[in-house]
Amino acid sequence: MAEDVVERALAPAVPAGGARRDRLGRLRSRAAPYALVAPFFLLFGAFGLFPLVATAWTSLFRVELTAPEAREWVGAHNYARLLTDEFFWNALANTVLIGLLATVPQLLIALGAAHLLDARLRGRLFFRVAALAPYATSVAAATLVFALFYGRDQGMVNWAIGLIGLDPVDWQNGPWASKFAVASIVIWRWTGYNALIYLAAMQTIPPELYEAAALDGASRGRRFWHVTLPGLRPALAFTGIVSTIGAVQLFGEPLLFSSGAGASGGADHQYQTLGLYLYEQGWVNLHLGRAAAIAWAMLLLLVVVFGLVRLGRGKGVRR
Amino acid sequence: MGALPLSESCQNTVNTRDPSKTFDDAPRPLGRTGGPGPGPGAAPPDAPAPPPTVGAMGRRNGPRRRTGARPRARALPLAGALLLVAALLGGCATDPPVPATPGGGSEVDGSGRPVTLTVGVYGTFGLKEAGLYDTYMRLHPDVAIRQTSLARADVYYPQLLTHLTAGAGLADIQAVEVGNIAEVVDTQAGRLVDLAHAPGVEESAFLPWKWAQARTDDGRVLGLGTDIGPLAVCYRKDHFAAAGLPTDREEVGRLWAGDWRKYLETGRRFAGRAPEGVAFTDSASGVMAAVISGANPRYYDAEGRLVVATNPAVRAAWDLGAEFARYGLTARLQQFTPDWDQGFAQGRFASIACPAWMLGYIQDKGGPDGEGRWDIAAAPRPGNWGGSFLVVPAAGTHVAEAAELAAWLTAPEQQAVLFERRGSFPSAEAAFGLPQVRNARHPYFGDAPVGRIYSAAAMGVPVAPVGPKDGLVNTILSDTGMLQVDQTGRSPDSAWRAAMKAIDNALDR
Secondary structure, eight states: OOHHHHHHHHGGSSSOOOOHHHHHHHHHHHHHHHHHHHHHHHHHHHHHHHOOOOHHHHTEEEEETTTTTOOOEEETHHHHHHHTTTHHHHHHHHHHHHHHHHHHHHHHHHHHHHHHSSSSOTEEEEEEEEHHHHHSSSSHHHHHHHHHHOOOTTTTHHHHHHHOOOOOOOOTTTTTHHHHHHHHHHHHHHHHHHHHHHHHHHTTTTTTHHHHHHTTTTTTHHIIIIIIIIHHHHHHHHHHHHHHHHHHHHOOOHHSSSTTTGGGOTTTTOOOOOOHHHHHHIIIIIBHHHHHHHHHHHHHHHHHHHHHHHHHHHHHHHH | HHHHHHHHHHHHOOSSSGGSSSSSSSSSSSOOOSSSSOOOGSSSSSSSOOOOSSHHHHHHHHTTTTTOOOSGGHHOOOOOOOOHHHHHHHHHHHHOOOOOOOOOOOOOOOOTEEEEEEEEEEOOSTTTTTTHHHHHHHTTTTTEEEEESOOOHHHHHHHHHHHHTOOOOOHHHEEHHHOOOHHHHHHGGGGGGTTTSSSTTTGGGHHHHHHHHTTTTTSSOEEEEEEEEEEEEEEHHHHHHTTOOOSSSHHHHHHHHHHHHHHHHHHHHHHOOOTTEEEEEOHHHHHHHHHHTTTOOSBBBSSSSOOOTTTTHHHHHHHHHHHHHHOOOOOOOOOSHHHHHHHHHOOEEEEEEEETHHHHHHHHTTGGGTTTEEEEESSSSSEEEEEEEOOTTTTTOOOOHHHHHHHHHTTTHHHHHHHHHOEEEESSSGGGSSSSHHOOGGGTTTBBBBHHHHHHHTOOOOOOOOOOHHHHHHHHIIIIIIIIHHHHHHHHHHHHHHHHHHHHHTTTO
16 A cells, blocks of 8 residues: 555656666665665664564563573463452552543643633743743652652641641552642643643634634633634644553652652552552562563553543544 | 554644655655654755744744734743753753662773773662772772662662573672572572682681571572671660660660560650650561561571461561551651651651661761760660672673672671771671771760670571562561551551562562
């Protein structure tokens, strides 16, 4: 299929000449596009495809980091045991909950922020760069600062809620408090990024549409609802997809949130995400086969989520 | 995984160029949406640049949009924005990279010396800091020593295993923590050099149990002990005095001599008259770890079977730790976290089970305010908590020279220097009698005779078998199990079951 396209595209570019030169030239121009895209596919093969396949292969064995060459075929056992692995289900539930706690407010705030940035505002450029600043900060640095904020005894957050007369919260050990704290780091880092994407999309909406709507007597709210939001649909889909992928793979924030917890995600694994559980099985417990199975389960999870979204959307269109 | 859709989507949103304009004589790209766009270097000068920055985005759309900016008002925010970006980039550049940074090599340049030996360690191991490499290089003009260091032991160990099994990326000498030594001896024996008969190694110099920990069943010795962690109890004299307890180290030692339960009783006496905001000890996990460190057997029996769930000594240590939590005798801190560090600085607890290597840590975190307030008494029962080994991978290029260096670094004289300068207590029994150890006193801890206290503790340590997953079991008991009892008030039985479940899962049982 791709060849046809290339041939058609190349047809006028082939110079007239002798048959030999013609053949050579055709060969060269047929090979050129492949040569040009080859670096990408070579790199993708080495760093994308190969690890993917190797991980799938590894997940079918019982294999330890202490002796990777001594592998024992177990078939689908590593996957089957996930079904009864309460630590896996706990991590899955945590991933979904933290994902929801982080993604929903993040996208809503981003939408509101983009709306504000789109309007007349003094120092707009400053705010736009400031919105992107958290995104440019390293996860490690940001998380360590947040961990200080959320300290139980000396944290600023507990100091602040103490001022309004509330009891201090154990942000590390509380099952909900810790999830909220981790989610807040994600929100802080990604809201500005999403806001800028929405802002860019908002600026591509033709002003005539707003004028027409205003002439028809639409209020600000109705203009936002009926003009802005439909215009943002591709941007909404993009940020939704990227945020979902990010939520499933969430790793750095929970890993560094408590310096004493490491990959365990808290004393009761209360904020251990799938990414952390994978890391714990592979690099703390040294079970490479089980870790590989978790990695593939995460990929399958994404496929299922996006498959369901697609199904749901298809139904919606038919209706 | 997931990288492909992301990068494609990014390309699609950013690449606004008309593909037909991109090249004149070269084939056209496959299509508008297929594959990655051409690299930035390939773009002809007249092609409109994609909007890479926020500023450009605003400028491009500005004139047409109601958001058009006035030029005058732009300068200030732009400057502010640039400043912010500069600050952030600067901040990123100087980030302390938390996981996995290969540390600096030695100051001495190896060039000109025929043999360069590398030593791979974790944390601030002390060999370099004590000047031992420099001494060795003076004695051996043909040898240069370089050190690579990973800050975190939990990152170091999996990497060491990966390097060992791959036979590549190894240093000539590698450090191994005691919690991992049994696993290394069990699974990596074929990849390590037998050091039992290396020149300069004398079995009789080492404590017998330390020597045995790195020995295989067939009698090969794969690791030479550097330091050990004999146990004492560090306590604050001012807090003890305020609570009406004795402050002299001999009298304090007699309060709980022979039984950790007496340490609990002392804690309850302390709690009755404790100064405001001062707990008796730092954490329930610390007490539990200290009690277990003197048990025999601990997590594995002599046949190498895991007995953590059935060993009454482990359960007794667990119950004692839980009692500290129940009576509110702990400051509810987790060891080796920033809160714990601040606990030292603010004097939030009056005592702590302290292995020899912890003295430097306490001094560091306690700061000048703590000087003279701390003292050291004998622990209720002797125990060992921590310590390390040096191993020589067989895949190295200078195996003989590396074995010689490892033997020299772990010889009693050098271990005594390491203790004198860094506080790591010798695993070589022969070093106990050397003046640097025998006469050692610690000024920060009221000139306590640390050499004598820790030597006595080391001699009483029971020779318990070590198992391959000792370190992991220890971490789970402390940080998954007892931490919940201490910090969230979970019942000891329920937390015990959770810890056992976590151990079974981690050990794949």
